Amino acid sequence: VDADTLAQRVFEGDKRATARAISLVEDGAPGLTSLMRALHPRTGGSYSIGVTGAPGAGKSTLTERLVTRARSEGHSVGVLAIDPTSPFSGGALLGDRVRMQNHATDPGVFIRSMATRGHLGGLSLAAPEAVRVLEASGAEIVIIETVGVGQAEVDITDACDSTIVVVTPGWGDAVQAAKAGLMEIADTFVVNKADREGTRDTVRQLQAMLDMSDAQWRPEIIAAVAIRNEGVEDLWRAIEKHRAYQEEKGLLPERRRGRVRRELADIVQERYRHRLFAEAGDLLERLTGEVCDLDLDPYEAAARLTAALAPSG
Numbered sequence: 007v008d009a010d011t012l013a014q015r016v017f018e019g020d021k022r023a024t025a026r027a028i029s030l031v032e033d034g035a036p037g038l039t040s041l042m043r044a045l046h047p048r049t050g051g052s053y054s055i056g057v058t059g060a061p062g063a064g065k066s067t068l069t070e071r072l073v074t075r076a077r078s079e080g081h082s083v084g085v086l087a088i089d090p091t092s093p094f095s096g097g098a099l100l101g102d103r104v105r106m107q108n109h110a111t112d113p114g115v116f117i118r119s120m121a122t123r124g125h126l127g128g129l130s131l132a133a134p135e136a137v138r139v140l141e142a143s144g145a146e147i148v149i150i151e152t153v154g155v156g157q158a159e160v161d162i163t164d165a166c167d168s169t170i171v172v173v174t175p176g177w178g179d180a181v182q183a184a185k186a187g188l189m190e191i192a193d194t195f196v197v198n199k200a201d202r203e204g205t206r207d208t209v210r211q212l213q214a215m216l217d218m219s220d221a222q223w224r225p226e227i228i229a230a231v232a233i234r235n236e237g238v239e240d241l242w243r244a245i246e247k248h249r250a251y252q253e254e255k256g257l258l259p260e261r262r263r264g265r266v267r268r269e270l271a272d273i274v275q276e277r278y279r280h281r282l283f284a285e286a287g288d289l290l291e292r293l294t295g296e297v298c299d300l301d302l303d304p305y306e307a308a309a310r311l312t313a314a315l316a317p318s319g
């Protein structure tokens with residue numbers, strides 16, 4: 007199938023075409039550039055929500071509940087689970103999977119777990135492309151679940167309109183979130199598994215950390231029991247409140263612009279990195295030797311490599 011035909015089917019909301027397009031993104035397939043070009047005019051129309059936190063915190067369970075909540079208002083929803091432990095990829099309890107299956111027959115919901123198989127830019131470049139595919143297919147709400155463990159994952163979650171950080175009760179969970187760099191990116195906190203002891207302490211810890219921040223927006227902290235659907239309505243309202251805040255203050259265009267700028271810079275960096283090894287690998291090797299032999303300093307070596315890459319696009 008050529009890019010234009012595939013794009014046309016994605017526009018029509020055809021789930022198989024959408025799945026196919028996301029597979030092309032994962033593979034970094036040769037036809038990807040023309041597909042993304044064809045899709046681009048119809049992108050940008052969703053509100054994206056990132057859900058992150060430690061493995062097992064209940065991200066997928068919450069995500070499933072949010073999908074149900076969003077559907078109750080008739081919004082079409084796309085979900086990307088960039089999480090190796092996600093039930094969406096078959097890792098969890100039957101009950102979760104059955105609930106997800108219910109969504110699978112709903113034409114207004116598209117759920118997909120995603121990995122990168124060949125995409126040169128890794129997940130941080132593949133994820134925004136996959137989001138665009140979902141937008142082109144008509145998704146009004148896009149939820150991206152990532153495990154908040156590495157910088158790449160944190161970057162992906164940060165590249166959303168609204169970021170939810172999920173922690174669980176227990177000494178240190180809030181501290182872990184802080185260490186992983188999740189405090190800075192959270193627009194809303196969920197203390198999930200509030201059926202367990204220590205919920206109030208964890209909420210207090212988070213409050214204390216937020217007290218030290220001088221950010222304009224103060225994240226709400228929602229206690230939830232995702233398996234019992236408790237706190238989900240509060241979470242939904244918190245997300246809507248954050249959205250309204252951003253819309254009132256006119257913050258969304260700048261937030262979106264910022265991530266496109268970052269994405270462009272990443273694409274260019276990735277291309278140069280690729281070209282460095284593909285086109286100047288021998289020169290890199292030779293200059294490395296000269297630097298080691300103290301015949302050349304690293305900056306001069308880098309200048310020569312940059313010059314070698316300068317021609318051609």
Ligand SMILES: Nc1nc2c(ncn2[C@@H]2O[C@H](COP(=O)(O)OP(=O)(O)O)[C@@H](O)[C@H]2O)c(=O)[nH]1
Pocket residue numbers: 059060061062063064065066067068091092093098099198199200201230231232233234
């Ligand atoms: N006790 C309790 N268990 C929960 C709650 N939410 C999710 N779980 C369970 O925690 C496990 C991990 O949930 P999952 O949504 O897959 O977590 P994820 O790895 O963050 O996506 C599953 O067995 C869920 O059923 C909750 O509020 N309370």
Ligand SMILES: [Mg+2]
Pocket residue numbers: 065066067089091092093151
């Ligand atoms: Mg999960």
